[in-house]
Amino acid sequence: MQIVFNGEFMGHSEAKIGIIEPAVLYGLGCFTTIRLHAGKPRFFDEHWRRFTDNMQQLCIELTLNADTALAHIIELGRLNKVAEGAVRISCHPRYEGVDYMIFVTPPRRADPPAAYRLTLSSWPHPGASPLSAVKHNNYALFRSAHMEARAAEWDECLLADASQQVIEGAISNFFWVDDEQCLCTPSIESGALPGVIRGKVLELFPAIRERTPHVDQLRRATEIFLTNSSFEIKPVSEIDGEKLAGASGEITAKVIRSFQEAYPEM
Known part of the structure; x- marks a missing residue:
């Protein structure tokens, strides 16, 4: 599965984070999960607004902007051949800088119940x-x-x-x-x-x-x-x-x- 890690497209197993970073030690960071429909994220603007608000509350300074994140999502859907599924954007601080990741995956439940x-x-x-x-x-x-x-x-x-x-x-x-x-x-x-x-x-x-x-x-x-x-x-x-x-x-x-x-x- 291809992901975006700090702006670079790579296999998910290639992405590495430090074991003594605040994200690992304290769970510090935030994320949002978005529905992918027909290759595009639903309600992207609303999710992005909450995500950036959450980053501010946690004092995380991330340079990623909405247009770049949206382009990454659409390209990941194409690379992973996923038109219907889920997007996850997450970020966490390092002792120096910030890591961010974007995943696009198929639905967790292929055939969920109607109720x-x-x-x-x-x-x-x-x-x-x-x-x-x-x-x-x-x-x-x-x-x-x-x-x-x-x-x-x-x-x-x-x-x-x-x-x-x-x-x-x-x-x-x-x-x-x-x-x-x-x-x-x-x-x-x-x-x-x-x-x-x-x-x-x-x-x-x-x-x-x-x-x-x-x-x-x-x-x-x-x-x-x-x-x-x-x-x-x-x-x-x-x-x-x-x-x-x-x-x-x-x-x-x-x-x-x-x-x-x-x-x-x-």
């Missing part, structure tokens, strides 16, 4: 912090929770904080329909990541309530759907054995339809 089955994870969400809005490389908690859920044959898991408030998925944001049939999603202030697709849904439906459900409240939800840049919007058909409406839910169906009309896959 996801969820579980509430035993891994605790850390709650709001100065890093909550940063997609940083110290990702072990969320990665471990997701791997545990997948090993148990769930598609994704949701994480609750110490007060049993459900904040976000391991790899996703979530929306839920409450007892009053109102569409809600946890606020960024609660510690949820400001996902790009989450933001697009909020733009389309400004009446969405930003509030964070208790575990018991979420279990009474009539509809849940997830947002993530790789699958964009995914209905939820089950949470810990409790069946949900999935794609047939009236509100979920409306959101998916409106999103597809606003952002068609050209």
Whole structure:
């Protein structure tokens, strides 16, 4: 697989980083993951804006610009013969300078289900912090929770904080329909990541309530759907054995339809 490492195209096994660099010792750095569709990254500008904001928050000075990154992505898709898949851009500081990498890969799941089955994870969400809005490389908690859920044959898991408030998925944001049939999603202030697709849904439906459900409240939800840049919007058909409406839910169906009309896959 070809990647871009510090501006150079090379095989992924050729890229090297120092074992005592801050990225290795402390997980310092940030990344973004973008859906590749028809050889082009979806919502590239929004991802790039968040990525550069995250770099500023971590005091990382990277000279890579958006036009060069976009050209690298398109060329990597061509070289790796991937038109549908995922893009990852990541960077981390060295003791002197900054490394950056760009990957383009096929989808992790070749045939994902139409609706996801969820579980509430035993891994605790850390709650709001100065890093909550940063997609940083110290990702072990969320990665471990997701791997545990997948090993148990769930598609994704949701994480609750110490007060049993459900904040976000391991790899996703979530929306839920409450007892009053109102569409809600946890606020960024609660510690949820400001996902790009989450933001697009909020733009389309400004009446969405930003509030964070208790575990018991979420279990009474009539509809849940997830947002993530790789699958964009995914209905939820089950949470810990409790069946949900999935794609047939009236509100979920409306959101998916409106999103597809606003952002068609050209």
